[in-house]
Amino acid sequence: MTSMTTVEIGAIERELRQLWSESAEKAPDGQAVIRALTLNLIACTHDAAHADRMTDAIQQLTASHPSRAILALLQPDAPEPRLDGFVQANCLLSRRGTPQVCGEQITLDARGSAVQQVASLILALLVPDLPVVLWLSHPDPFADPLLTRLRSVVDRVIVNSQAFAHPTKELVHMAELERAVSSGGLALHTFAISDLTWASLTAWRELTAQFFDTRPLLPHLRRIDHVTITYQAPGGANNPVAGLLFAGWLASSLAWVPLEDAVSIEAAQIRFHLRRPAVGVGPDAIRLVTIDLCPVEAAIGVTPGMLALHLEALDGVTASFRVDRTETPGYALTTATIAGMEPISRLARCEEPGLADLLAAELRLRHRDQTFSDALRVAGLLAARLRWDM
Amino acid sequence: MSDLPNPLRHGLRIGRTPEPCTVVIFGASGDLTSRKLVPALYNLAHERRLPGGFSVVGFARRPWDDAQFRQVLLDGVNANSRSGAVEAELWASFADGIHYQPGSFDDPSAYALLAARLTELDLRRGTGGNRVFYLATPPEAYPEIIRQLGAHGLHQSPHGGWTRIIIEKPFGRDLASAQALNQQVLAVFAEPQVYRIDHYLGKETVQNIMVFRFANGIFEPLWDRRSVDHVQITVAENLGVEDRGGYYDHSGALRDMIQNHLMQLLALVAMEPPVSYDADAVRDEKVKVLRAIRRIRPEEVATYTVRGQYDAGSLSGRPLPGYRDERGVDPASQTETYVGLKLFVENWRWAGVPFYLRSGKALPRRVSEIAIQFKTVPTMLFAETPMHDIEPNVLAIKIQPDEGITLKFGSKVPGQPQIRPVTMDFRYGTSFGVASPEAYERLLLDCMLGDSTLFTRRDEVEASWSLITPIHQGWLASPAQPFPNYEAGSWGPTSADEFMARDGRTWRRL
Ligand SMILES: NC(=O)c1ccc[n+]([C@@H]2O[C@H](COP(=O)([O-])OP(=O)(O)OC[C@H]3O[C@@H](n4cnc5c(N)ncnc54)[C@H](OP(=O)(O)O)[C@@H]3O)[C@@H](O)[C@H]2O)c1
Numbered sequence: 095m096t097s098m099t100t101v102e103i104g105a106i107e108r109e110l111r112q113l114w115s116e117s118a119e120k121a122p123d124g125q126a127v128i129r130a131l132t133l134n135l136i137a138c139t140h141d142a143a144h145a146d147r148m149t150d151a152i153q154q155l156t157a158s159h160p161s162r163a164i165l166a167l168l169q170p171d172a173p174e175p176r177l178d179g180f181v182q183a184n185c186l187l188s189r190r191g192t193p194q195v196c197g198e199q200i201t202l203d204a205r206g207s208a209v210q211q212v213a214s215l216i217l218a219l220l221v222p223d224l225p226v227v228l229w230l231s232h233p234d235p236f237a238d239p240l241l242t243r244l245r246s247v248v249d250r251v252i253v254n255s256q257a258f259a260h261p262t263k264e265l266v267h268m269a270e271l272e273r274a275v276s277s278g279g280l281a282l283h284t285f286a287i288s289d290l291t292w293a294s295l296t297a298w299r300e301l302t303a304q305f306f307d308t309r310p311l312l313p314h315l316r317r318i319d320h321v322t323i324t325y326q327a328p329g330g331a332n333n334p335v336a337g338l339l340f341a342g343w344l345a346s347s348l349a350w351v352p353l354e355d356a357v358s359i360e361a362a363q364i365r366f367h368l369r370r371p372a373v374g375v376g377p378d379a380i381r382l383v384t385i386d387l388c389p390v391e392a393a394i395g396v397t398p399g400m401l402a403l404h405l406e407a408l409d410g411v412t413a414s415f416r417v418d419r420t421e422t423p424g425y426a427l428t429t430a431t432i433a434g435m436e437p438i439s440r441l442a443r444c445e446e447p448g449l450a451d452l453l454a455a456e457l458r459l460r461h462r463d464q465t466f467s468d469a470l471r472v473a474g475l476l477a478a479r480l481r482w483d484m
Numbered sequence: 485m486s487d488l489p490n491p492l493r494h495g496l497r498i499g500r501t502p503e504p505c506t507v508v509i510f511g512a513s514g515d516l517t518s519r520k521l522v523p524a525l526y527n528l529a530h531e532r533r534l535p536g537g538f539s540v541v542g543f544a545r546r547p548w549d550d551a552q553f554r555q556v557l558l559d560g561v562n563a564n565s566r567s568g569a570v571e572a573e574l575w576a577s578f579a580d581g582i583h584y585q586p587g588s589f590d591d592p593s594a595y596a597l598l599a600a601r602l603t604e605l606d607l608r609r610g611t612g613g614n615r616v617f618y619l620a621t622p623p624e625a626y627p628e629i630i631r632q633l634g635a636h637g638l639h640q641s642p643h644g645g646w647t648r649i650i651i652e653k654p655f656g657r658d659l660a661s662a663q664a665l666n667q668q669v670l671a672v673f674a675e676p677q678v679y680r681i682d683h684y685l686g687k688e689t690v691q692n693i694m695v696f697r698f699a700n701g702i703f704e705p706l707w708d709r710r711s712v713d714h715v716q717i718t719v720a721e722n723l724g725v726e727d728r729g730g731y732y733d734h735s736g737a738l739r740d741m742i743q744n745h746l747m748q749l750l751a752l753v754a755m756e757p758p759v760s761y762d763a764d765a766v767r768d769e770k771v772k773v774l775r776a777i778r779r780i781r782p783e784e785v786a787t788y789t790v791r792g793q794y795d796a797g798s799l800s801g802r803p804l805p806g807y808r809d810e811r812g813v814d815p816a817s818q819t820e821t822y823v824g825l826k827l828f829v830e831n832w833r834w835a836g837v838p839f840y841l842r843s844g845k846a847l848p849r850r851v852s853e854i855a856i857q858f859k860t861v862p863t864m865l866f867a868e869t870p871m872h873d874i875e876p877n878v879l880a881i882k883i884q885p886d887e888g889i890t891l892k893f894g895s896k897v898p899g900q901p902q903i904r905p906v907t908m909d910f911r912y913g914t915s916f917g918v919a920s921p922e923a924y925e926r927l928l929l930d931c932m933l934g935d936s937t938l939f940t941r942r943d944e945v946e947a948s949w950s951l952i953t954p955i956h957q958g959w960l961a962s963p964a965q966p967f968p969n970y971e972a973g974s975w976g977p978t979s980a981d982e983f984m985a986r987d988g989r990t991w992r993r994l
Contacts (some may be wrong), residue, residue, distance in 0.1 A: 127870075138850075154774060184718075205754060248890060274615070293857060296497055296498075297532070298569075299492070299496060300496055300497075300532060301532065302492060303492035303493050303496055304501045304532070304535055304536075305502045305536075306490045306492055306493075306536075307490055307493070307502070307535060308504055308535060308610065308612070309503060309612065310502050310610070310612055312489075312490060314673055315490070315491070315492070347491045347494060348491060348492075349490050382780075420573070422573055425573060425574065429535055429536075430610075435610070436608050436609075436610070438504070438536045438537045438610045439538070440535075440536035440538075440577050440578075441573055441574055441576070441577035442532050442574075443530060443531075443532060443571070443574060456495075457495065463495065464494070464495055465494055465495030466495075475585060481667060
């Protein structure tokens with residue numbers, strides 16, 4: 095790892111070349127060091143401590159997504175303008191006799207007015223013909239000037255909605271932006287949006303969907319009329335983003351439509367009313383669904399995430415589908431109870447994914463995640479009903 | 485089975501889970517069950533791929549109860565699961581669905597008890613009549629079990645569920661016995677219910693052969709007689725017969741390995757692009773390849789085949805007794821533990837291109853690969869220079885142990901007038917950094933989902949036996965071989981090298 099006083103593209107490229115030829119010399123005869131690059135990953139933060147966590151995650155990703163990573167630590171409020179660059183190879187420990195796989199990371203540390211130079215450096219450092227992913231980890235990502243400067247080359251923007259400064263307001267904004275970029279309305283070149291909070295719901299979505307892979311249980315899905323979503327969030331009741339996204343997913347998948355002004359807030363619980371397509375009755379019949387969001391303040395050191403989900407059909411044959419996080423961390427108990435039948439339950443693994451896992455899940459996507467777009471659209475509608483911090 | 489219109493499935497990042505079902509394992513106290521099958525099922529549960537209500541019923545003679553059976557399986561999973569030691573809570577939930585039915589395969593009352601068990605599970609665990617019968621038994625038992633299942637009406641499910649049957653290898657020992665077994669199976673089950681397993685097809689790299697060939701535009705134009713000099717398919721094992729001597733001595737490498745695994749690999753490299761990636765389209769193309777292979781007549785075996793049997797030697801630093809000294813083996817055995825074959829696929833694409841197959845036990849390394857050797861370039865260009873020594877390009881698809889693809893090509897040595905072969909190496913392990921599922925996981929899941937693409941169809945098995953059987957007959961009719969003829973831990977008999985040398989070629993050094 096070398097520090098450079100002035101950041102110059104030529105110097106960075108020389109450093110990179112040297113890194114690779116050093117590794118090649120060390121490799122046994124006839125064995126190549128594999129330089130496998132699958133994408134350009136630009137990770138941007140304003141917080142030095144967070145930059146370390148991002149580097150960790152990038153290193154963990156070397157195996158599945160070896161990339162040219164450019165980590166930009168931007169501190170615009172620093173008094174002295176200053177720009178430093180470092181180069182490092184992220185190599186995996188390899189088994190004996192197997193070649194080493196390495197990715198490469200360039201760190202740009204910019205302070206004060208030098209922050210404005212960063213976009214041009216990044217543009218010069220991208221590996222051609224590979225996707226460009228921009229990971230923005232600060233609380234106000236869509237207002238970042240870097241996004242504006244890079245938008246013509248970026249294929250995917252990764253954010254974390256749960257960490258937004260104004261979660262519901264930003265969620266509404268993200269939903270609008272997503273709609274605009276996905277309709278191609280903004281420019282010729284559009285990017286996809288990924289949200290790590292959405293990614294963290296995957297296991298829960300899967301456990302929920304699995305109930306209804308079973309033919310006899312499927313008909314009950316259309317009859318659900320009450321949903322309770324309990325989750326932990328940083329900021330507790332003020333941060334319903336994860337719950338909104340989950341509710342948005344259920345609603346968009348099942349064609350539930352939020353009613354105007356039908357939101358009630360009681361203590362920490364938020365209740366939404368939606369209309370769902372009727373089953374087995376005349377076309378004009380209206381059926382209502384309520385969704386309760388029950389946020390729980392996440393204790394310090396506890397990973398936020400879903401705690402429990404309860405889907406019920408009360409009208410007619412009662413059917414209930416529960417997923418509950420267990421006392422032992424890392425598992426969830428799923429239980430389906432249909433009136434007149436034995437309840438069917440099982441324990442399933444349901445670990446809280448780490449940052450690298452969430453990123454990897456998003457990087458695996460080649461295109462827009464339509465399910466996310468749909469869920470986000472409804473989550474945005476629900477968030478707008480809340481009229482919080484608007 | 486059609487796709488369920490589960491609206492929550494849309495865009496989920498993980499594939500469908502099967503419907504709740506009961507897997508009935510015949511031969512449940514045996515080695516395969518605790519070493520492969522139940523570890524695979526546990527791993528599927530671990531990956532959240534099994535639904536609530538999923539159940540297992542084991543069937544064998546030992547007078548165990550549920551608790552004893554669960555303990556045996558737990559030990560097996562702890563020793564053999566790729567996800568490491570069992571997670572206690574997860575196991576407890578999984579084991580709740582495991583039951584044991586003692587009985588002999590020929591005892592009708594045991595099947596009546598089994599049927600009652602299954603009905604009870606359908607009600608209590610919501611398995612809805614869905615069943616997989618897995619025959620993990622000595623092959624002699626297959627016909628009896630199938631007949632009994634039919635006699636007890638277990639070949640069909642009550643209340644609209646599905647019933648499938650998985651049959652382990654070996655499927656027959658020659659063409660006639662394979663045909664007979666097919667008849668016995670199909671007298672009770674319909675072909676779409678039958679899943680003949682060849683665990684090689686469950687390996688990721690094997691599935692990747694098709695992806696590699698048909699999802700990349702640059703290889704297919706080279707994939708024929710104009711560009712390819714020959715193909716070598718190797719499946720080498722670095723073990724002796726271990727405690728399977730009694731079985732193996734009546735089988736041999738030709739029937740134990742070539743008839744199924746190597747023929748499947750050959751079919752996948754040589755086949756035409758299927759019209760779609762569905763079970764019958766893929767298998768239709770594989771059958772066409774098998775049918776296009778020129779038969780080796782019994783009197784031609786000396787020309788197109790070579791055999792060996794290992795003598796005492798040492799494997800991975802440990803002494804190994806000779807094959808004839810293994811338990812269960814006839815001291816004068818003529819059974820081959822090594823086979824080399826030269827086959828020709830007589831169709832438009834492959835006419836004249838030899839496919840060399842070899843498989844053996846007690847070889848130095850465990851390795852399976854398919855190597856496509858391309859024709860050498862006309863060397864006039866570099867003939868008068870120190871660069872005349874050009875090696876042909878080789879594309880090797882490695883199946884185990886390090887799954888991946890390598891391409892060998894010539895490159896100029898910097899600063900010197902010399903060409904040196906270099907290899908470009910792609911490995912799944914290091915490129916994707918995620919462990920591939922075990923073959924049995926994939927195959928069990930596919931069967932539960934009703935996808936038979938990776939299983940062998942009736943006509944495929946018979947087409948393969950119709951090639952293998954005349955070779956075997958030819959061997960029986962030829963003079964006794966000077967067995968043993970290779971040392972354990974070597975790359976096979978010298979006759980195998982001579983076999984290649986006659987064609988001016990050599991086996992790849994692996
Ligand atoms: N093991 C492997 O790695 C492997 C690999 C590929 C294919 N296979 C195939 O898988 C099959 C099973 O192999 P395996 O190694 O597991 O065999 P195994 O260890 O010999 O087990 C045979 C099983 O069959 C049961 N059995 C035998 N006769 C019976 C009868 N009359 N009634 C009831 N149960 C009976 C035995 O139970 P009891 O002793 O309790 O009666 C035992 O559970 C074979 O077809 C083999 O070729 C095995």
